[in-house]
Amino acid sequence: MSAVLTELGIAFGRVAFVMFFVLNMGGLLTWVERKQSAIMQDRIGANRASIFGLRLWGLFHPLADAIKMLTKEDFLPARADRVLFTLAPFVSVFFALAAFATIPFGDVLRIGDREIPLQAVTLNVGVLYVFAMLSLGVYGVMMAGWASANNYALLGGQRAAALMISAEVAIGASIMGVIMVYGSLNMQEIVRGQGWLLLGWIPAWGIVLQPVAFVLFLTAGIAATKRIPFDLPEGESEIIGYFVEYSGMKFGMFMMADFVETVVIAGMATALFLGGWQVPYLVADGIHFPWGTVIPLSHLAVVLLQVGAFVLKVSVMCWFLMLIRWTLPRFRYDQAMRLGWLGLFPLSILNLVATGLVLVALRG
């Protein structure tokens, strides 16, 4: 009985960590977006919300947003499909959150003789799972557009779905190169494979072995999150998008889904291209520098370093995605589609062919 409870507790803990991490990152990104854009543009940014005169550089703004969105009128168009209209934002958020489940945030944590893999779900086909969850987000968008009983929303939903599909095909094709190099669909195995050293000192991270795939993946990833420069499904004020009829927290959930997807893309880029939880030269018993110096570390310190490295890498990726979002102008619809189908997709296939040729040449 207690064994079952322990198992349940561990499983719950793993899922709780991932949920805590993703939701908090998503919430914080609303603050980061405001402050980072402000600092990039020589402004100060959100700093008005205060509790007892304490402003903390606008950190209370996400809280104020939540209160505002929960207390706003929950509007439902007269001819809308009640069930689908209510379900659509939940579908969007659910699949965005579920996508993070197989991204490993650390190696194995050993407590006594028990080995706990630091990953919400251990799955042999983790990469395919993330890809499937990201793709299913399209349904939320389509449902929102259809159920609004508004032709503009319907067209917006179609536009968003077309863009997301064109991007996700490119994501899938660009990841294939990484899968070929590391020979596994298991995210944990891919991250472990990135712990090798090339020529004795270069970490064999995905970005080193598959630089083209990294650029393609990042571009397609931004398009899949529907953010600038690919935010043509949205643009709240200037383009009428699929959530034109949504108000209050339902609208907030669509925005949240975007931020969570940003975290997921950052997490995937980290796991597949930036070495995941790998710290260069850190192995199970300490840091082994290539010139021979060894710093021994306890198991717990190693695990904490790895989890810390993962969080840091995801944060840096989120920062970079924000930097892109506040630098580039928006693509026109036909340009984005052309980029997806005639740019990213063929280039990913070319990258795949080149990777295959190199692998055959190396392995005989």
Added chain:
Amino acid sequence: MRSRRLSMHQRFYLVEVLVGLGVTAAHFFANLARHTARYVFGRRDVHGAVTIQYPEERRPYSPRLRSLHRLVRREDGSPRCVACMMCETVCPAHCIYIVAAEHPNPDVEKYPARFDIDLGKCVFCGYCVEACPEDAIRMDTGILEFSSYSRAGMIYTKEILLALEPAGPDGVPRSPVPIPADRHP
């Protein structure tokens, strides 16, 4: 109009994207360092932003700025206005309303029994100031904040206009901001 031909690396897009990201990232890090110096290490002289935090910080206005009107008094405290109706006549927005009355002093022919300006209509053209032969109306209070929740609250009477002071040499208003009757403080 013929569009300018783009060079090869511009058409490739990615290089230019990286250059652009470099520009914005440079701004980010430079301003981040300045903000850190200002808010963490208390260096008040360092500015990380070009914006002004409006209610707390105010931009100095030009002395030529046309702000809220005021009526000027004579040495003895009575209004300089002689109710000649020049300003009311010249006003393109018809926002000035004057009721003239006989003045007890035989040297002064008339005085305004009422002098209302409807700021909801006023276009701040300054014609009333130009037209006045007695220099009785000026637009130098430096006050720009006089919103109201109703049209009635935008009508400023003679008493309010006489109570206003000119702005200081730095352009900062010296009279308190007049609160229209219906505004909730």
